[in-house]
Amino acid sequence: MIVHKAFYRETTQTTLLVTVTFLVLYVVVSLVKLLSEAASGEFPAHIVFALLGLELLKNLAMILPLTVFIGLLLTFARWYRDSEITVLAACGVGLARLLRPTFVWVAAVSVLVASIAFYLAPMAALVLHKIKLENTSAYAAGVVPGRFTSTRNGRAMFYVERVGHHGRLYNIFVSNVQSGKSGVLMAQRGYEYRNPHTGAHYLVLLNGRRYQGVPGQANYRVLRYGTYALRLKRRPFSPKPATRDEIPTLTLLASSSPRAIAQWQWRLAQPLSLFILAPLALVFAYTDTRRGAFAPLFAAILAYFAYANLLSIANALLASGQEASWLGLWWVHGLFAGLAATLFLRRARGRPLVPRLAMRR
Numbered sequence: 001m002i003v004h005k006a007f008y009r010e011t012t013q014t015t016l017l018v019t020v021t022f023l024v025l026y027v028v029v030s031l032v033k034l035l036s037e038a039a040s041g042e043f044p045a046h047i048v049f050a051l052l053g054l055e056l057l058k059n060l061a062m063i064l065p066l067t068v069f070i071g072l073l074l075t076f077a078r079w080y081r082d083s084e085i086t087v088l089a090a091c092g093v094g095l096a097r098l099l100r101p102t103f104v105w106v107a108a109v110s111v112l113v114a115s116i117a118f119y120l121a122p123m124a125a126l127v128l129h130k131i132k133l134e135n136t137s138a139y140a141a142g143v144v145p146g147r148f149t150s151t152r153n154g155r156a157m158f159y160v161e162r163v164g165h166h167g168r169l170y171n172i173f174v175s176n177v178q179s180g181k182s183g184v185l186m187a188q189r190g191y192e193y194r195n196p197h198t199g200a201h202y203l204v205l206l207n208g209r210r211y212q213g214v215p216g217q218a219n220y221r222v223l224r225y226g227t228y229a230l231r232l233k234r235r236p237f238s239p240k241p242a243t244r245d246e247i248p249t250l251t252l253l254a255s256s257s258p259r260a261i262a263q264w265q266w267r268l269a270q271p272l273s274l275f276i277l278a279p280l281a282l283v284f285a286y287t288d289t290r291r292g293a294f295a296p297l298f299a300a301i302l303a304y305f306a307y308a309n310l311l312s313i314a315n316a317l318l319a320s321g322q323e324a325s326w327l328g329l330w331w332v333h334g335l336f337a338g339l340a341a342t343l344f345l346r347r348a349r350g351r352p353l354v355p356r357l358a359m360r361r
Contacts, residue, residue: 007102061113069277183210280304
C-alpha cells in the first residue's frame with residue numbers, strides 16, 4: 001500500500017535523524033566526562049575513545065525507545081499539520097488502520113533493540129569493566145600533576161610535577177614501604193612499562209635516588225640509580241561479572257534471585273516499551289490549530305518520562321525484594337498499555353482525551 005510505504009520511509013528517516021542528534025549529544029556529554037576523569041588520573045587518556053564507544057553501546061538500548069517515540073511523534077504530527085490524516089480519514093483510512101503499519105515498523109525496530117539489550121549491551125559492559133581494570137595501576141593511572149596522591153591501598157604516596165607525551169612522568173617523588181622499611185624514591189623521569197613475556201607492569205624511574213631506613217634513626221641508606229623499576233600490582237580481572245549490567249541474559253534467566261529477575265525484566269522492557277509507546281505517539285501527535293502544536297508534544301514527553309520513571313522505581317523495588325517477582329515490572333506495562341488503548345480509542349472515535357473537557361464544551 002502506498003500509504004504504508006510513505007509511512008515507513010518518512011518514519012525511518014525522521015527517527016534516524018532524531019537518533020543521530022541524541023547520539024551526538026550523548027557522545028559530547030560523555031566525552032567531556034571521560035576526558036575530565038582521564039585528566040584527574042582515573043585512567044590513561046589513550047583509552048578514552050574506546051571507553052566512549054563501549055559506553056555508547058552499553059546505553060544504546062535505553063536511548064532508542066525515546067528516539068523511536070519522538071520519531072513517530074514528529075512523523076504523525078506533520079501528517080496532522082498538513083491535513084494528510086484528514087485526507088486519509090476521508091478515504092476510509094482511519095487511525096485504526098494506521099496502527100498496523102506502525103506496529104510492523106516498531107516490531108522491526110524492536111528486534112534491533114532486543115539484540116542490543118540482551119546481548120550487545122552486557123558484552124559491552126563486561127569489556128568496559130575489563131579495560132578499566134587493565135588500564136588502572138597503583139601509580140600511573142592515578143597521577144594528578146602537581147598534587148600528592150595516595151595509592152588505593154594507602155601504602156604509598158607519590159607526586160609528579162608534570163605528565164608529558166605518551167604518559168612520560170617528570171620530577172617524581174614516591175614514598176612507600178618495602179620489606180617493612182620506609183623508603184623515598186626521587187627521579188627526574190619515569191614511565192610505565194609492561195613486560196611482553198610475563199605481562200607484569202612496572203613503573204620505571206630514571207636518574208634518581210632512593211633513601212631507605214627507619215624514621216627517627218640516622219642509619220638511612222642512600223642509593224643512586226640510573227634505572228629503578230617498581231612492580232605495579234593491578235587488580236586482577238575476574239571473568240565473573242561485577243554488576244548486573246555485565247551478566248549475560250541466559251545466566252539471568254537461570255537465576256531465581258530478585259536482582260537477576262529485575263535485570264532481565266529491565267532488559268525486556270526496552271523492546272517491549274516500543275509497542276506501548278507507538279499508540280501513544282499516534283494519540284499525542286494530534287495537532288489542534290486553536291491550541292497550538294506544542295501542548296500535545298509536551299504531554300507526550302511527560303507521558304514517556306512517567307513511564308520510564310515508574311519502570312525504574314519498579315525495577316528498584318523488585319531488585320531489593322520489596323516487590324513480588326510475579327508482579328515485577330508488569331504492572332507498569334499493564335498500566336500504560338491500558339492508558340494507551342483507552343486514549344487511542346477515544347482519539348480514533350473523535351472524542352477528547354479527557355471526558356471532562358467534552359462537558360465544558
